[in-house]
Amino acid sequence: MGLGGYPTLSLANARSAAQRWRSVAAEGRDPVKEREAEARAARREGVSLAVLTAEAFEARKAELKGDGKAGRWLSPLNGHVLPKLGKVPITDIDQRDIRDTLAPIWHTKADTARKAMNRLSIVFRHAAALGLDVDLQATDKAKALLGKSRHQPKHIPAMPWSEVPNFYETLEEPSLSNLAMRLLILTGVRSKPLRFIKTDQISGNVWTIPGEFMKGRKGATSDFRVPLSQESRRVIDLALPHSRNGFLFPNNRQGVISDMTLSRMMERRKLDARPHGFRSSLRDWLAEATDAPHEVAEAMLGHTTDSGVVRAYRRTDFLEQRHALTERWADFLSSGGRKIVKSAAEQ
Structure with missing residues (x-):
């Protein structure tokens, strides 16, 4: 030997x-x-699934927000697939293996199962590109074996837009949580950029949110400008004395207020609606009480519309139009809901 x-x-x-x-x-x-x-x-x-998953993730990182550092791309696989199939050569994995692995969550955690299936498909394509003998239809076959999910998605409860002004009036006391809630309602942003807002992100009547805090956006070139109404500026000025380490809404120890701070506030008031639901309230108000074009209304919430080609040619973010709508939304909230107008011409 x-x-x-x-x-x-x-x-x-x-x-x-x-x-x-x-x-x-x-x-x-x-x-x-x-x-x-x-x-x-x-x-x-x-050629194990775990090794190929790590390679596929490394190759795809540049396409992910923050280079995938948040770990969300890998979490469905790390939580539900790799513990069972991670050591198995990817060339040995077929639709039955995938079915048996995802069956426990297919109906109970449908969104997680869907993401895991999509990630698996990407890993299999990566393996095929390396020349490995894999079945590229394995995930589609597994879906056929699993059948249609019985899971019914639950929408986040939202407050009807006509009721928001009355709630807004109850936030007059300038506590940190009240001020954060008021700015959330006024701007229609998500909780994370609101909680992590920094004073140096505000310039005049514009708040620039870094792209890494925007859902579905990648890189600094995808920073999102939020127009600030006079009421929003007033709220920010009231919050400035609370600021610490550059954060407008710090917590009592270190960092910023938690994700549950505003939710618990609404729970204590016995309200079904949740903070994220105010985005729906604003969107419904735009649709029912204004004549805002669809593209502008979607831009108010930071949504992207049309294809990448169309967006490449149409580079405006409708800041001026959104600023006018933001002022009207603030007037509506501050007036107790008495100002309901269809168009600027009717004001």
């Missing part, structure tokens, strides 16, 4: 290897066959 040639294999390593394989032989096992089995196992390990 050859151990390897000098100088690739040193004399000391040759003696160690020889001792190891003599011990294997002394136990009645075949050293040559055992070494071949280890080599096969090493080759299989190199």
Whole structure:
């Protein structure tokens, strides 16, 4: 049984290897066959689902928000697939393996299962690009075996737009949580950029949210400008004395107010609606009480519309139109809901 040639294999390593394989032989096992089995196992390990998943993620990182550092791209696989199939060579995985792995969450955690299936499809395509013999239809076949999900998505409860002014009036006390809630309602932004707002992001009547805090946007070139109404500026001025380490809404210890701060406020008031639902309230107001074009109304919420080609040519973010609508929304909130207008011409 050859151990390897000098100088690739040193004399000391040759003696160690020889001792190891003599011990294997002394136990009645075949050293040559055992070494071949280890080599096969090493080759299989190199094409395991876990290894290919890591490679696919590395290749795709540049397309993900913040280079995927938040870990959300991998989490469905890490939580529900890799613990069962991670060590299995991807060339050995078929639709039945995928079905059996995702069946426990297919109906109960449908969104997570859907994301895991989509990620698996990407990993299989990556493996095929490397020349590995994989079944690119394995995920589609697994979906057919699993059937249609019975899960019914639940929408976040939203307050009817006509009721928002009355709620807004109850937030007059300038506490940190009240001020944060008021700015959330006024701007229609999501909770995360609101909680992490920094004073240096505000310039005049514009708040620029870094792209990394915007859902569905990637990179600094996707920063989002939020027009600020006079009422929004008033709220910000009231919050400035609370600011710490550059954050407008810090918590009592370190960092910023938690994601649950505003939700618990509404729970304590026995309200079904949740903070994120105010985005729906604003969108419904835009549709029912204004004549805002669809593209402008969607831009108010930071949504992207049309294809990438259309957006490449239409580079406006409708800031001026959104600013006018933001002022009208603030007037509506501050007036107790008495100002309901259809168009600027009717004001």
